[in-house]
Amino acid sequence: MSGIVCAIRGGPTSKPTISRAIALAKETKKVLHFLYIVNLDFLAYTESSRVRVIKEEMHEMGDFIVLAAQEKAENQGVEAQGAVRDGTVAEGIIEFSQEIEADYVVLGSPRAEHEENVFTRERFESFVAMVEKESGAKVVLSEIERS
Amino acid sequence: MKPIVRNSLLSLLVIIFSFSVFVVTSQVEAQDTIQQAYLVGLIEDHQSEPIVGADVILQDADSGEDLAATETESDGRFALPIPPQIPAAMSVQIERAHFENVEMRLQVSSIEHLERGESLTLSRVTLERKITPAFWVAAMVFLVVLVLIATGLFHNTLATLIGVTLVFGFSYLGSLVDDGLFIFDFERSLQYVDWNVIFLIMGMMIVIAVVEDTGIFQWLAFVAYRLSQGRAYVLLPILMLFTGVASAFLDNVTTMLLMTPITVQIALAMGINPLALLIPEVMASNVIGVSTLVGTPTNILIGSFAEISFNDFLINLTPGVLIAFAGLVVYSALIYRQDLRDADKPSEMLMERLAERGKIEDAENLKKAGIVFAGMIVLFVLGEQFHLLPAVTALMGATTLLVWIRPDIEAMIEAVDWTTLVFFLALFITVGAIQEVGLISIIAGVVGRLVGESIVLAMIGITVFSAVLSTVIANIPFTAAMLPVVAFLSRTVPGAESKMLFYCLSVGSAMGGNGSLIGASANMVTAGIADSAGYPISYGYFLKKGFPALLITVALALIWLLIHFL
Known part of the structure; x- marks a missing residue:
């Protein structure tokens, strides 16, 4: 298996990433894989012990976000698949890229410097190098869009 | 003598002797x-x-x-x-x-x-009260707990446990150095724990754990969409109402944890900014949650302390809450009018997916849960006639569900937020410490002098004060600390005997949660899930949308309380 991994988070900031991935899939004729990582760090804000139920709901939401991206790709004639994984964003992308032996990984740009579950600018460059090294895939960055 | 005769005689002697002792003792006691x-x-x-x-x-x-x-x-x-x-x-x-x-x-x-x-x-x-070093220690400990919770430096439960440890540390070890550091002993501290609150919350947690697995929330959200026939400005109030009603009977955090992901999906399918639905939903959850005894932890605290029944909340508060809710719907429709107009024709593929999700997953269990829940509501309403505490009703309902549905008992036990229960236990002791040393009494005296004999001033003061403070500090410890203060005012302010000041505290502390992102746990989890979907909610964004909502809803509810009670 091979193809393009496009890690998405949903929302307006993912739009350039999705567009770039679709364009790349058209260029290379490779299968596009949209990837959503479920991260439950926000549960630290509450005493909720309902991790199982919440995880299921977040998976469903991730599936839906990925499905919306797939629909967009298919409307443009690009074959796209979707995957939802748990854990941290960085590890999830590397593991999935290794799993499908990806040729390309399309990433968005760092969104905010202070958030723990997305890349800081300092970590981003080393992360790109690490993905390329560990997966053998080439990392393609979408246009930087600051919100 | 035959053994049977001997034993019978022996037994008779024992009975006669016992009876004699009883009679003599009774006479002596009577004489005493x-x-x-x-x-x-x-x-x-x-x-x-x-x-x-x-x-x-x-x-x-x-x-x-x-x-x-x-x-x-x-x-x-x-x-x-x-x-x-x-x-x-x-x-x-x-x-x-x-x-x-x-x-x-x-x-x-x-x-x-x-x-x-x-x-x-x-x-x-x-x-007469005596200000001892323990007074300052207890006050500082409570302040530290509030700061630890507000800054998120420690988990709420850990913050209150630190408070309890400090209180006992000073009471037992500090008093070895200086008697004045003694706050209270362990036995005395337990007298401040309200077990009615603990068991009511625990019972409701088990009920929620059973209900949440049935898919009712996802079904409700999809029903809201179908009722709206894809019109966003109709969908908004329906979703707000459904979320609010669920929050009135279940806890707000669980409601929003389950409603937020499905709401995001509906919004994405309709091409709407999900925040245009999520922010009004969580605000509705904070507002309508106030309408019942079990809707918010603060109401549970208030109801148990002031002996305000389920019916009392329904009669005295629910109409005001509905008026406030109406104001909130109008406000939400206004501030998100542009987003609601931007709705696209829903994607067929995405809508099909939503329809699959919007099905009841476990109809049989939902039916059973519905019957038991209806029975619980009846007991909540009628229970006060025969002195049935809400905590007992909740435990009876939870046990009935567990026996009837027979879910995985370990999963159910796990579903109980033990950390929350420990939080409440530790909170009662920490607040008990400031009561014990007289801090609450002093605050009550100061507030009493400020409001004088004006019931109107007292009602406005408590509502506004608790609403504003609840935007910046955790409303549960705040409410727990305010209860004795409000009780004092209820005794001293002429005309306040009918507990109206407790309803003011309820409105202020719960609706105050809409004033800022950190004002309520439900806000934080909604923001967390929205962020995971790529729609971050910043502190400033929530303040901009939420604070006017706080002013509108609190003002409307307060007007109702003033008209209703005066």
Whole structure:
């Protein structure tokens, strides 16, 4: 298996990433894989012990976000698949890229410097190098869009 | 003699002997009761609050020898048994930590009264508060707990446990160095724990754990979409209403944890910014949650403390909440009008997916849960007629569900937020510490002087004060600390006897959660899930949308309370 991994988070900031991935899939004729990582760090804000139920709901939401991206790709004639994984964003992308032996990984740009579950600018460059090294895939960055 | 006859005779002798002992003992006790004289009385603080656990010691005034001793009960009353030998002069010594000691010499006529074997009632004794080092320690500990919770430096439960550890550390170890550091002992601290609250929350947690697995929330969200026929401006109030009603019976955090992901999906399918639905939803959750006894933890605290029943909340608060909700719907439709207009024609593929998700996953269990839940509501409503506590109803409902549905018991036990229960236990003790040393009493006195005898000022003051403070500090510890203050005002402000000030506290502390992102846990989890979907909610964004909502809803609810009670 091979193809393009496009890690998405949903929302307006993912739009350039999705567009770039679709364009790349058209260029290379490779299968596009949209990837959503479920991260439950926000549960630290509450005493909720309902991790199982919440995880299921977040998976469903991730599936839906990925499905919306797939629909967009298919409307443009690009074959796209979707995957939802748990854990941290960085590890999830590397593991999935290794799993499908990806040729390309399309990433968005760092969104905010202070958030723990997305890349800081300092970590981003080393992360790109690490993905390329560990997966053998080439990392393609979408246009930087600051919100 | 045959063994059977011997045993029968032996048994008969034992019975006769036992009966004789019983009769003799009863007679002696009866004689004692007749002859025993008591010195009885009532001890209060200067706010007419009964003082519990005060040592009352009867002494020989000449030799200083202790003749009898007792402690005041929960109502501040004591009954001191008078010894048979009565000296010529006697005094009563009253001692209580955090109060000045009082010594009263009994008059000759009183002693003669006691000598005749008649009981004597003392006049009410008022003890004056004493500011000890423990006062400052307890105040600082409570402040530290509030700061730890507000800054998120520690988990809420850990923050309150740190508070409890400090309180006991100073009480037991600190008092070895300086007696003045003693706040209270373990036994006394447990008297501040409201077990009704603990068991009510636990029972409701089990009920919620059963209900949430049935897919009811996802179904409700999809029903809202179908009812709206894809019109965003119709969908908005329906979703707000469904979320609010769910929050009135279940806890707000669970409701939003389950409603947010499905709402995001509906919004994405319709091409709407999900925040245009999520922010109004969480605000509706915070507003309508106030309408019932079990809707918010603050209402549970208030209801248990002030003995306000499920019906009382429905009668006195629900109409005001519905008025506030109407205002919130109009406000939400206005601020998100552009986003609602931007709705696209829904994607067929995505809508098909939503329709699959919007099905009841476990109809059988939902039916059972519905029957039990309806029974619980009936008992909540009728329970006060036969003194059935809401906590008992919740536990009965939870147990019935567990027996009838037979879910995985370990999963159910895991579903109980034990950390929340520990949080409440530790919170009661931490707040109990500031009550014990008199801080709450001082605050109550200051607030009492500020509002004077004006019930209107008291109602407005409590509502606004609690709403504003709840935007920046955790509303549960705040409410727990405010309860004795409001109780004091309810006794001292003319016209406040019907507990209206407690409803003001309920409105302010819960609706105040809309004022900022950190004002309510439901806001934080909604923001967390929205962020995971790529729609971050910043502190500033929530403040901009939420604070005007706070002003509108609190004002409308307050107007209702003023009209209803005055």
